[in-house]
Amino acid sequence: MPADPSAPAAPVEPIAALPPPLDDSVLVEVRRNLGLITLNRAGALNALSLGMVRRITQALLAWRGDAAIAAVLIRGAGRPGKAPAFCAGGDIRFFHQAALAGDPRLEDFFTEEYQLNHLVHNYPKPYLALMDGVVMGGGMGISQGGRHRVVTEHTRMAMPETHIGLFPDVGGGYFLSRCPGAVGEYLALTGQVIGAGDAIGWGLADCFVPSAELGALVEALGDQPMSNAAQVAATLAARSQPAPPPRLSIHRADIDRHFFQPDVPGIARSLAADKGDWAAATLATLRQRSPLMLAVTLEQVRRARSLGLADDLRMERDLVRHAFHLRGVTASDTVEGIRALAVDKDHQPRWGDASLEAVDPAEVAAFFESPWPATAHPLRHLA
Numbered sequence: 275m276p277a278d279p280s281a282p283a284a285p286v287e288p289i290a291a292l293p294p295p296l297d298d299s300v301l302v303e304v305r306r307n308l309g310l311i312t313l314n315r316a317g318a319l320n321a322l323s324l325g326m327v328r329r330i331t332q333a334l335l336a337w338r339g340d341a342a343i344a345a346v347l348i349r350g351a352g353r354p355g356k357a358p359a360f361c362a363g364g365d366i367r368f369f370h371q372a373a374l375a376g377d378p379r380l381e382d383f384f385t386e387e388y389q390l391n392h393l394v395h396n397y398p399k400p401y402l403a404l405m406d407g408v409v410m411g412g413g414m415g416i417s418q419g420g421r422h423r424v425v426t427e428h429t430r431m432a433m434p435e436t437h438i439g440l441f442p443d444v445g446g447g448y449f450l451s452r453c454p455g456a457v458g459e460y461l462a463l464t465g466q467v468i469g470a471g472d473a474i475g476w477g478l479a480d481c482f483v484p485s486a487e488l489g490a491l492v493e494a495l496g497d498q499p500m501s502n503a504a505q506v507a508a509t510l511a512a513r514s515q516p517a518p519p520p521r522l523s524i525h526r527a528d529i530d531r532h533f534f535q536p537d538v539p540g541i542a543r544s545l546a547a548d549k550g551d552w553a554a555a556t557l558a559t560l561r562q563r564s565p566l567m568l569a570v571t572l573e574q575v576r577r578a579r580s581l582g583l584a585d586d587l588r589m590e591r592d593l594v595r596h597a598f599h600l601r602g603v604t605a606s607d608t609v610e611g612i613r614a615l616a617v618d619k620d621h622q623p624r625w626g627d628a629s630l631e632a633v634d635p636a637e638v639a640a641f642f643e644s645p646w647p648a649t650a651h652p653l654r655h656l657a
């Protein structure tokens with residue numbers, strides 16, 4: 275069974291002291307002054323396991339104080355003949371299995387992944403994320419805090435968690451709520467996939483490099499002596515190109531009008547009153563999502579707007595604990611959502627609430643009550 279949340283948490287273990295994983299799911303190498311991390315689990319679109327989170331964390335901590343390392347770059351290994359993937363998020367099949375088995379590594383996963391997200395955001399050296407292909411969920415968590423977020427023509431970016439009855443975690447509240455207007459609410463609730471142009475336009479990426487140029491970029495960064503951030507930026511700028519035009523930005527006024535409504539039923543009513551095709555498709559998407567987790571997600575993004583990263587991650591750590599346990603594991607919309615998408619693959623989740631209107635506001639409020647006293651919160655040490 276998972277640990278009793280009211281019990282004092284064990285002291286936080288220094289991550290650097292953890293043993294490395296036994297497999298090659300993350301490749302870590304140094305090329306002259308570049309620390310290079312390659313997610314190497316292409317068969318699962320580089321979805322993150324606990325071992326991968328630990329290995330990335332270990333490398334970043336080791337390089338943080340290493341004067342020979344001028345920059346860090348993270349990328350995803352590809353599959354021959356298939357579209358590239360950076361990272362499709364946390365390993366949701368593991369979440370499902372571990373939740374049903376009461377495996378305590380599920381709790382460790384979220385604590386350590388959120389710590390890693392915080393480390394990336396606060397990394398003192400240039401951190402480049404090559405977001406070529408799928409970059410979703412946990413993939414966003416290890417890239418959004420980076421100084422140079424590179425997108426390509428293959429980028430398929432999303433925080434798709436409401437699709438699996440979850441909410442956009444890994445700092446999603448923090449970075450989505452910083453998008454312009456109500457774009458954060460829109461992306462969080464719908465899980466809409468965006469490409470390079472919209473990602474740059476909405477502040478979720480910094481520059482565009484064609485996918486075929488990424489190999490040369492890595493070579494250039496790893497071949498030359500580098501000692502400062504300006505050299506890294508110049509090497510990247512030399513290969514950057516103008517981004518392709520955004521596709522969804524034409525809907526910005528509608529996004530703001532509908533997604534600034536006070537609650538999810540209000541957003542649905544506003545979309546229903548709009549006779550356009552985009553509004554109808556967007557409403558249809560919302561109706562497929564977990565009503566409870568839509569309500570939680572809207573509240574999360576709105577609270578996060580006035581939170582710093584550390585407080586946002588602490589809030590998300592509370593929320594993720596509740597997502598699996600507040601209703602009991604077997605009645606959790608998250609467990610059900612993962613089952614439908616990735617385990618049975620029937621794409622027919624049976625959510626706990628019959629409609630958007632049926633969600634109990636008191637239950638939503640309970641998600642925002644921490645299961646831990648502040649002195650025992652698993653992320654109490656994050657500043």
Ligand SMILES: C/C=C/C(=O)SCCNC(=O)CCNC(=O)[C@H](O)C(C)(C)COP(=O)(O)OP(=O)(O)OC[C@H]1O[C@@H](n2cnc3c(N)ncnc32)[C@H](O)[C@@H]1OP(=O)(O)O
Pocket residue numbers: 317318319321362363364365366367368384387408410411412413434435437438440443444616
């Ligand atoms: C704390 C962290 C939280 C999170 O990050 S929550 C997770 C957020 N991410 C997601 O919800 C994305 C889940 N994945 C998908 O929705 C789809 O994949 C994609 C849209 C990304 C791509 O779809 P397509 O191109 O059709 O590929 P495919 O056949 O679904 O995936 C190839 C293989 O990769 C596995 N896989 C993909 N994403 C994950 C994941 N996040 N965790 C574990 N496995 C994953 C699949 O199951 C499959 O595997 P097989 O070939 O054995 O059926």
